Every structure is written in C-alpha cells, then in structure tokens.
Amino acid sequence: MTNTTPVKIGILSFAHLHGAGYASVLAGIPGVELRAADENAERGKPLADRLGIPFTTSYDELLEWGPDGVVVCSENAGHRALVEKAAAAGAHVLCEKPLATSLADGKAMIDACDAAGVHLMTAFPVRFAEPIAGLEQIVRSGGLGRIHAVAGTNPGTMPGGWFVDPKLAGGGAVMDHTVHVADLLRWMLGSEAVEVYAQHNRILYPDLPVETAGTIAVTFADGTVATIDCSWSRPRSYPTWGAVTMQLVGEEGVASADAFAQTFNSYYDGPGREGPQSVSWTPWGGNADAGLVEAFVSGIREGTAPHPNGWDGYRATEIAFAAYKSAETGQPVKLPLEV
Secondary structure (H helix, E strand, O other): OOOOOOEEEEEEOOOOOHHHHHHHHHHOOOOEEEEEEOOOHHHHHHHHHHHOOOEEOOHHHHHHOOOOEEEEOOOHHHHHHHHHHHHHOOOEEEEEOOOOOOHHHHHHHHHHHHHHOOOEEEEOHHHHOHHHHHHHHHHHOOOOOOEEEEEEEOOOEOOOHHHHOHHHHOOOHHHHHHHHHHHHHHHHHOOOEEEEEEEEEOOOOOOOOOOOEEEEEEEEOOOOEEEEEOOOOEOOOOOOOOOOEEEEEEOOOEEEEEOOOOEEEEEOOOOOOOHHHHEEEEEOOOOHHHHHHHHHHHHHHHOOOOOOEHHHHHHHHHHHHHHHHHHHHOOOEEOOOOO
C-alpha cells in the first residue's frame, strides 16, 4: 500500500471512553476513510455525526465495507468476538486495553490475527506520551545504569458504568489501571515479570461489586522490583482519566516522568464556574492518542507490525491476573500463568 492509497478504518464500538479520542484523531489524518459501528445507537451515532462519518449499528455491515483496519473499543468482555470478526474479514486490529478478560481469550485473539495474517496492536497510548518516551530513551541508552527499582502509579477517577461490572470489565481498578504501567515496565526494562504480589480492597466506593484500590509489587527477570498503584483514588473533579508517573532508581542515577505533566492549569471560582468545574488542565504537549493511532495507520500503509502488539497486551494483562490471584491467596504468584 502506497502513501497515496486511502486507508479505510472502522471504529467498532464507542463503549470505551478512549474510542471518541481515537476517532477524532483518525478523522484528521489525511488519506484515512473513517466509518463507525456501535450496536448502541444512542451512544455511537451522536459521536459519528459530530465527526461527520458514516454510522451503522451492525458490525457485520461495517466489515462488509472492507476496512483495512479497525479500532475495537467495546466493553472488555466483547474484545475477543470483535477481534476475531475483524481478523476473519482481513482487517488489521487496534484493540483497546486490557486485551481480554481472560488469558484464554487473549491467546485466541492473537492466534486469530496470526492465522489471518493481520496485525494485532494493543492500545497503550501512554507509550507515546512525550515525557514517558523520553524516559524510555534514557533507560534504553543506559543512562541510569542497571535499574534496581521502579515506582509506578496510575491512580485515576472511578469511571462508573460498565467499568464496574465484573462480567463486562473483568474486574475493577486492578484490571483497569494496572496494565498501562505494567506495559511501560516491560517496555523500558526489556525484561519479563516473574513474580507478582498484590493487595486490593474496596475502601473507596465500598458499595461497588469490584475492587477500587490496589497496590502491586512486580519482580522482573533482571532483578528489578517495581510497584504499581492502580487505585481509583482521584476525585470525580480530577482533570484527567489517570495520573501515570514513573520513578526509576538505577546504579548511575535516578529519573522520573509524569505522562500528564505538560499542561496549563487554571483555577477559576467566578460566576458560572463553581465547584469541580473551576479546575481545568489544558495540555500543551504531544497527543499520546495521536501517536498510537498514527503508528497503527503507518503499520497498515507500510506492511509492518506495529508496537505495542498483541503479546504486549497479553503480558501486561497477565500481570493483572496474577495480582488478582495473589490478593486472593495472600501469596506471591509466579509467572507465566497457565492458560
């Protein structure tokens, strides 16, 4: 496929809040033809209309259009079915995280895409945040020497909706927010996790059927020990969905990064802007969603497999599943897990 050939991309569901952001970026990329499908018309059609793109409530109808790639942003439990449909139709796939609600589903998704000869990319946009990408370059270049310890955080707001339905989401805060930092750790360290110890609770929002706070300790094959705070501990008025930070301690130095630090912060208590609305963050840095989506489109154009791929999504989710097992048993859990 040449750079002048139009790339046909379909959005499969707007259930996940990031779907609208990805669609907005895709709509602005030259040479991309965009369509959307969502079985929930009340949710999907207004977004499609706002972007000025064709919309259908039938995933099969969108796939009959023959897209070169699709972006899957359904509820977590729906990822496997849509990825397998897309692969069977010959479309490359960008799938929202977490990859699946079971390791068996994740492996089946990878196998389906491999069998069909299409790419499977996992949506980890934080890799494309400029502060995080800069930190990765420092680590990879050896600027910190051997890494001994990492403190990673992704505390966010409680998202509500299907995110707190254990059947649709696969869990609570641990499933929702562990995987971003887990992926960054694997990516920066170039090492696989070998042991996980975790605790979680429902101190925050105790009436919900899922855990709302958690702390995870991960040991990697190279000896690095990392912690992950994945709690839904930010107030509803918090300006972003998360707060991904990393602090690394190495033999030659220390370094830290905040994925959402590139903002202008404003506080206004005047008329019409009272309460939570009085605080806003206006980003001035690069758009991490844009980096992710552009990498997906470039992979289709150039015929190269993009990263983070399906296995990156699988391994990050495996750390979350191990955290659940550890919290249940009160013991460290060895990786890899059996499927």
